Ligand SMILES: Nc1nc2c(ncn2[C@@H]2O[C@H](COP(=O)(O)OP(=O)(O)OP(=O)(O)O)[C@@H](O)[C@H]2O)c(=O)[nH]1
């Protein structure tokens with residue numbers, strides 16, 4: 286009888302099936318450290334200890350036989366003998382990741398329930414050991430009712446034993462293991478529960494560290510607690526941005542003020558001195574004082590990344606993202622957009638589905654980038670009282686938190702609408718391997734913070750510097766006639782009158798209108814523009830110059846200030862983002878769509894904020 290005998294490798298994605306396949310057959314299947322590498326069946330020849338050949342089939346990873354994707358469909362068909370031109374494999378070899386036993390045992394039970402000759406390869410035990418786990422293959426074998434062979438595919442450990450077990454499984458086909466009970470009718474939650482018990486029973490000993498890590502995961506990834514914990518962390522972060530930064534920001538502000546006074550005292554009055562004090566020092570200085578806030582924000586983000594928490598945040602958010610039609614793959618691009626939408630949009634290249642990717646690009650500018658922080662911080666410090674609304678809860682930090690949440694919420698709603706209209710499609714869930722918890726290293730943290738601070742200062746020294754000088758010149762010429770205000774007379778003032786007509790209905794004053802156009806270069810320019818405008822204006826009125834924050838507090842009504850905040854949650858005030866969106870979508874159509882919908886939202890929400898605030902008597 287020369288019938289070709291076959292065995293198939295099945296299991297969750299990233300369990301090491303292809304690595305085992307290569308080790309057993311000498312093939313060169315692509316393996317890589319992420320799920321979904323193998324997407325079709327591959328066959329190779331394994332020589333059994335008896336010298337007999339056996340056809341071994343490597344299959345795509347699968348979470349269940351209820352196939353969701355085409356590659357999982359391949360697995361289901363091959364295992365059930367429904368694949369065209371393929372015989373029913375006699376032996377099923379389940380490959381488990383020993384370091385993720387609980388997760389992998391769910392599908393394993395479904396395979397064993399088929400009642401076919403089955404062998405389990407308990408792979409990656411080296412990783413389990415590294416994590417501080419000592420496993421008991423015998424206990425697992427007892428619980429599953431099939432032989433369990435420990436293997437390390439990449440170091441060719443346990444291969445002979447596995448081949449032996451495959452050969453034997455064929456012989457004992459149909460006899461069933463000691464504990465084999467009918468498991469056909471288990472539901473998914475029942476399988477999950479059984480998986481947890483079996484995984485627990487299979488652990489002989491666990492290091493204190495591993496226990497700590499699983500304990501942390503139990504709390505941080507808890508179905509109910511996970512989301513509130515994430516929000517509390519973010520909440521604390523925004524409180525800290527205000528509470529901790531204040532002394533440093535005050536120091537910087539005093540420093541800029543001192544330099545300005547020194548310049549005034551040392552140099553003769555005139556064009557150049559005004560350019561330096563009203564343009565460079567008032568304008569650029571007004572942005573630089575937000576450096577402490579930026580550093581604190583990134584300190585939190587970097588610690589969350591380095592400790593392994595950020596990946597868990599992605600895991601927690603995945604369900605929420607799926608509900609609005611985004612895949613979990615969008616999480617990292619959207620997260621990067623909190624720093625800046627440009628790297629965020631570029632990171633969407635990792636999203637395979639084009640509609641999915643387009644949606645992510647279109648909503649990325651709604652994530653609050655760090656360029657908005659100076660604008661938010663200035664307005665909040667100026668008009669929101671520095672009081673507490675509960676033990677340890679500052680009102681200013683609360684408002685900042687609300688603005689970030691408004692951006693996220695806006696993005697979710699927009700994504701939902703886009704997925705139902707112009708970017709139709711369904712969400713694809715993702716399962717990611719969670720990295721180990723780690724104590725963030727101070728050195729890495731320092732380097733990361735330095736890089737962020739440098740990016741911020743470089744922007745202040747280049748784009749913001751240039752925009753401020755151009756604006757100062759436009760504000761200073763032509764010179765006002767006696768009795769006329771300098772702003773009214775200037776080129777910038779006249780240009781602003783046109784913009785003001787458009788934004789007056791939503792409560793903006795003329796200085797705000799004046800700040801909006803140069804702020805297209807970068808959002809922080811809104812702050813430097815206001816500073817320069819007020820510096821020029823107060824010079825003109827022979828007033829003593831006040832700090833920008835005090836100017837805003839004195840001149841803006843609360844509804845106007847709130848409307849300006851609402852505007853910046855949505856407005857696409859960034860030419861570089863538009864340019865990157867054009868490059869990544871290969872054309873002007875989508876960037877124009879993005880700019881259009883964002884300005885429309887900004888206008889509507891700023892207007893609504895203004896009129897509601899006015900009606901409320903604020
Ligand atoms: N340390 C260690 N790494 C392993 C072991 N087995 C596989 N790997 C690694 O785990 C990763 C995934 O292995 P693959 O063989 O591609 O996994 P797969 O099950 O074929 O994954 P899909 O094709 O996506 O279903 C690769 O980076 C392998 O090098 C092992 O026993 N120990």
Ligand SMILES: [Mg+2]
Nearest residue numbers: 302303322323
């Ligand atoms: Mg594979």
